[in-house]
Amino acid sequence: MLADENTTPGTLPPGFSYIADEPTFDASRHLALEAPKDTMTLEDFGYGPSESAQFTSPVAAASPTRLLSDEGITAAQTVLELLQPRTSRHGDTTDFAGRKSIYFGEYQSRFLRDLARCPEMIGFLSDIFQTPVASHTMGHLGCQINLGNETPGGPIADWHHDIVGFTVVLSLHDPSQMQGGHFVYFKGPRDEGQRLLDSGRPLPEDRLVAADQVPMGHATIMQGSAILHAAQPMQNAGYRCNIVNSYVSRDVRAPDPNRGFLVRDFYPGMPTNPIYSEMARHAAWLGKAKLGTVLESMAWTEDRTRIIAELSAAIEDVTHCIRQLEVGDVSLEQYRKERERADERQMATPVFDPGQE
Numbered sequence: 053m054l055a056d057e058n059t060t061p062g063t064l065p066p067g068f069s070y071i072a073d074e075p076t077f078d079a080s081r082h083l084a085l086e087a088p089k090d091t092m093t094l095e096d097f098g099y100g101p102s103e104s105a106q107f108t109s110p111v112a113a114a115s116p117t118r119l120l121s122d123e124g125i126t127a128a129q130t131v132l133e134l135l136q137p138r139t140s141r142h143g144d145t146t147d148f149a150g151r152k153s154i155y156f157g158e159y160q161s162r163f164l165r166d167l168a169r170c171p172e173m174i175g176f177l178s179d180i181f182q183t184p185v186a187s188h189t190m191g192h193l194g195c196q197i198n199l200g201n202e203t204p205g206g207p208i209a210d211w212h213h214d215i216v217g218f219t220v221v222l223s224l225h226d227p228s229q230m231q232g233g234h235f236v237y238f239k240g241p242r243d244e245g246q247r248l249l250d251s252g253r254p255l256p257e258d259r260l261v262a263a264d265q266v267p268m269g270h271a272t273i274m275q276g277s278a279i280l281h282a283a284q285p286m287q288n289a290g291y292r293c294n295i296v297n298s299y300v301s302r303d304v305r306a307p308d309p310n311r312g313f314l315v316r317d318f319y320p321g322m323p324t325n326p327i328y329s330e331m332a333r334h335a336a337w338l339g340k341a342k343l344g345t346v347l348e349s350m351a352w353t354e355d356r357t358r359i360i361a362e363l364s365a366a367i368e369d370v371t372h373c374i375r376q377l378e379v380g381d382v383s384l385e386q387y388r389k390e391r392e393r394a395d396e397r398q399m400a401t402p403v404f405d406p407g408q409e
């Protein structure tokens with residue numbers, strides 16, 4: 053069965069608040085959804101059929117896609133202006149020195165929350181990804197705003213794949229005013245790209261695709277967990293701003309690509325840590341859908357081994373979440389190791405499909 057469409061908690065985490073006097077989101081005025089001209093599949097990216105089956109959607113990425121009307125761009129800019137005082141700056145001694153972001157967008161702006169979660173957007177993205185999606189179950193991954201670095205030249209985001217299934221990078225800057233700072237992805241399987249990087253070799257130029265002229269109000273839409281990508285350093289002091297929204301798959305058969313970010317003290321000035329509760333909600337959301345599938349499909353059988361395997365697979369996300377919460381916050385280095393293991397598990401875990409002989 054599909055996981056619930058509604059992933060919204062009923063209340064804000066303590067200490068979070070919405071900005072005052074922001075525009076009210078209105079899909080009929082603020083959206084101008086235009087289907088992308090091109091989409092590329094995981095197979096276009098070099099994934100084989102069995103590797104592709106470990107991901108929910110066959111789609112890797114779409115060409116720059118218009119999301120906002122001119123009125124929507126103006127309203128989003130007003131919201132971003134109001135959010136500026138809430139910008140987080142990472143300290144000089146961290147791995148993220150110089151980075152400027154606004155985190156927890158859905159807990160800070162009703163406009164951003166409603167833009168990310170409106171049915172029109174959910175339906176539009178589900179069509180693009182050819183599978184039903186929902187807004188993210190974990191607010192710390194659902195919406196963040198990435199701004200240009202404090203000083204030009206620093207890396208905005210090194211090569212990585214996302215810790216969420218689906219990513220929408222909505223551009224709110226004028227690309228003609230920027231030197232560098234562009235989004236670029238590697239046209240190949242994430243593991244192949246990572247192996248090249250780990251061996252100290254550069255990624256081959258002819259397999260890099262730069263999304264360097266994404267017009268304002270347009271987005272780069274990708275299955276971020278499957279695609280290795282980066283944001284190049286800015287070479288000038290031009291304004292750079294992306295609203296990054298994430299989505300989950302409601303079809304929970306493929307192994308979960310979403311990873312809670314349990315890195316100690318990552319979020320500067322966070323009033324309460326909502327991440328533990330968000331991870332528990334996400335695991336419960338997955339477990340509910342998987343147990344529901346077991347309930348629907350359970351055969352009359354004396355094969356206890358099979359029944360145990362189906363039940364165990366249905367609650368695996370929950371037991372894994374419990375193990376993570378028992379450990380709690382970890383260093384960035386520990387997190388990266390754990391994440392590598394989780395990615396390996398993702399590619400090795402059988403697709404959840406109980407009731408099949």
Ligand SMILES: [Fe+2]
Pocket residue numbers: 209212213214276281
């Ligand atoms: Fe990313």
